[in-house]
Amino acid sequence: MGWPYEIFALDDAQKHARRQSLDRHAAYAQLSALIPIGLALLYRLGVLMFRRVSPYQPVAYSAVPSSPGLKHERQSAAGSWTIRARRFAWWLGDDVVVLGFNLGQRDQIIFGSLWSIWLVFLCFIGTGNDYLHLTKRFGIVAISQLPLQYLLILKNINPIAFAFASSHEQLNRWHRVLGGIIYCLLLVHAGLYLNFYIHEGILSERIVRPIPALGLGSIIGMSLLCATAIKLIRTYSYRVFFITHLIVALLLPPAIFFHSHHGGRQYVIEPLVFFFIDLIKRKIDTITVPSTLELIPDTNLIKIVASLPSSKLDRFRKYAGMHVYLTIPFSSRRSSHLLFEFAFNPFTIASVDEKSGELTLVARRQRGPMTKALAQFAEDDLASTKVPLCIEGPYGCATWFPNLAGPEFDRVLLVAGGVGSTFILPIFSILLAARFLNHTQHLRYIINENPAARVQMVWAVRGAADASWPLDDGEDSLDDNIQLFLTQSVPRDPTLHEAVELDSNSYPNPRQIHKRPDLRQIVDDFFRQGVEERVAVLVCGPEEMARELRSYVGVWVKKGRNVWWHNEGFAW
Known part of the structure; x- marks a missing residue:
């Protein structure tokens, strides 16, 4: 032919x-x-307009995880199809790796291929032989x-x-x-x-x-x-x-x-x-704020504290886990290097102090011009001098998160790697406070059960100093509910890159473990605590850690567990 x-x-x-x-x-x-x-x-x-004008606000039913009702629902025909749908959705979100090369997530490949076929069809249809x-x-x-x-x-x-x-x-x-x-x-x-x-x-x-x-x-x-x-x-x-x-x-x-x-x-x-x-x-939304910078001792971390105007404070403190884009204005630059015109770096909001109106960011020094310049400001010991910095944001998908502290979830697992803790720790703090409030006001938990046991945080860092910067005066340890893994003594590839210059967050902890976290064991122990429990898993850390954690959680999804998953990252 x-x-x-x-x-x-x-x-x-x-x-x-x-x-x-x-x-x-x-x-x-x-x-x-x-x-x-x-x-x-x-x-x-x-939906948004209906919720605003409707006087009725639906409240989710909080079933006891071990109740016969949940077990019957899971074993019913509708429950069986729901489990299949969850497995399929999880399967679509898995990475496709061929010969060590990540081709992307499965839904990207499938829907991208279908869209390509549709567009190619439109390219050929009706062209005759022209x-x-x-x-x-x-x-x-x-x-x-x-x-x-x-x-x-x-x-x-x-x-x-x-x-x-x-x-x-x-x-x-x-x-x-x-x-x-x-x-x-x-x-x-x-x-x-x-x-x-x-x-x-x-x-x-x-x-x-x-x-x-x-x-x-x-x-x-x-x-x-x-x-x-x-x-x-x-x-x-x-x-x-x-x-x-x-x-x-x-x-x-x-x-x-x-x-x-x-x-x-x-x-x-x-x-x-x-x-x-x-x-x-x-x-229009970008603000220039006076900021102080300091080096965290025994680390390559830089702490940035920016003084926000009171009119802008609400939008930065509304949601935990949001991030901003930081730029250095011309007046603050040590050189007129054109690279600074293209330096828009994302940093997770580590904390917002409502009383002082201060926003805290923590950056890990990388090879890029942004963190090099920030480190230079900090090395000059400008603690008493305010450096003008431009902040744009906040951004992030935390605005669309389900209510992690509400009745939709029975347990929450938070996993942070290195500087990924700036995303995880604010969520952990709010979750812990909210679940204690639920325990006190609504008696949601079994008598004498510690509600903090239903929120577990795992954090892996190189050394204890990397987890020290958020300590307030008078504090000398992390929350007891945080498992802190110190990996500095474990051989690793110290590769640095400027693809992502995120921030860090946390405190030293008496529950320090001097080894890499066994994610498989952590996940299995977490899920075994309740067969019918609805679970949320959030991770922010190296790509390899997130992929490994997802593979272990996926085993339980295949068993029928109800899991809400979120991987926070700035790989692009």
Whole structure:
């Protein structure tokens, strides 16, 4: 069977019909994504409005974990299907690793493949045997996805994050999937056009003209972006990836706008509008605050205490586990290095003091320019001097968390690795206080049972000093309910990278264990405490730790346990 597509000339009427077909199928490609998102957004808005105007607020029923009712529910037909659904959802969230290379989570691969098939179908359907129609179709279907691609990366105003109760960090993984699909479609578009130029013998003539040159430049820019996104390069220098990503993201829409002179320009105007609206809102929300910095003794940690204006305090203390983006304003820089214009580093909010209005961050010194500059401020012993720093946020998916202290969960397991404790510890503190309150006010727990036993925190750090910085004056130990594992004496790879410059959080603990945590044993012991109990597991730490912990928790999910899982990370 031969190649069915041919190159032939069309009259004006045929060209107009082809143009209409191109526009129609590009609209199909865009609307097939935006309509479901719009419906989800309307549903979310409807639920929110109903909750605000309705005088009735439903209260979840808190069944005793060992009650016959829960056992009967689990063994019923509906319960059996619920367990299967939970297993399937967990299976979708697992990483797919081939030859040691992480291809992403299973849902990314499955839904990404299905979306690719749909878009490729739209590229072929109705093109007949017109080679140039097929060539142009690949290009316009690809750029029809650009508005969605840019929506997925918005930080401040993100309707998709609101519609699906998510955050821009969680949506970023779909941004990567869609970016790969768009890149492949545009590669085919460029390849087919280059083949056409070669076939007609006009390659050298056309390639220097503005329109083809802009298209080729766009492909080169996207190829460079994809190359710097490779984990090896991204880990070695996240700044190279970030700067390349930002420059290409800003230059690509104008280049495609002038390249696609016959149609589809609305698809590159829309993303720029979204991008700049979000950027303006972020700039408005960014505050410059006086801050003090100090080095934590015997560690490579830097403590940052920023004085917040009273008008901004509420939004930073509302939820635990949120993060901010920190930048160094021009007036505070020791040098005019252009890298600081691209330095927007995420740091988890370790604590917010409502009385003093101070926000605390803790950074681990890495190889990047941001933490090097912060360390320089701290080394200069500026304890009595306030350094102006810019803070943007807060961000994070904690706003959409279920009520971990409510009746939906019987036990909560919190696991932190190193600086990941800044996310875990505030949640632990609030959880512990809330569960003691439940115990006192509602008698939710069995008489004489310690409610803290239902909240377990495991924290692995290199040395005791890494867990010392949050101690208030007069304190000399962590909460007794925290298991602290000291791993400094255990051989490890001390690789540092600037991909993520997060923060740290905690206190030394009498329950110190000088070894790496046995996550399998910890998980098994935790789940064996109640067969019917509903469990929440939250982890923030190295990627390998989170993957290992998930594999052990997955064993219990397969056994039918009801588990809510969250892995907090800034891998991208």
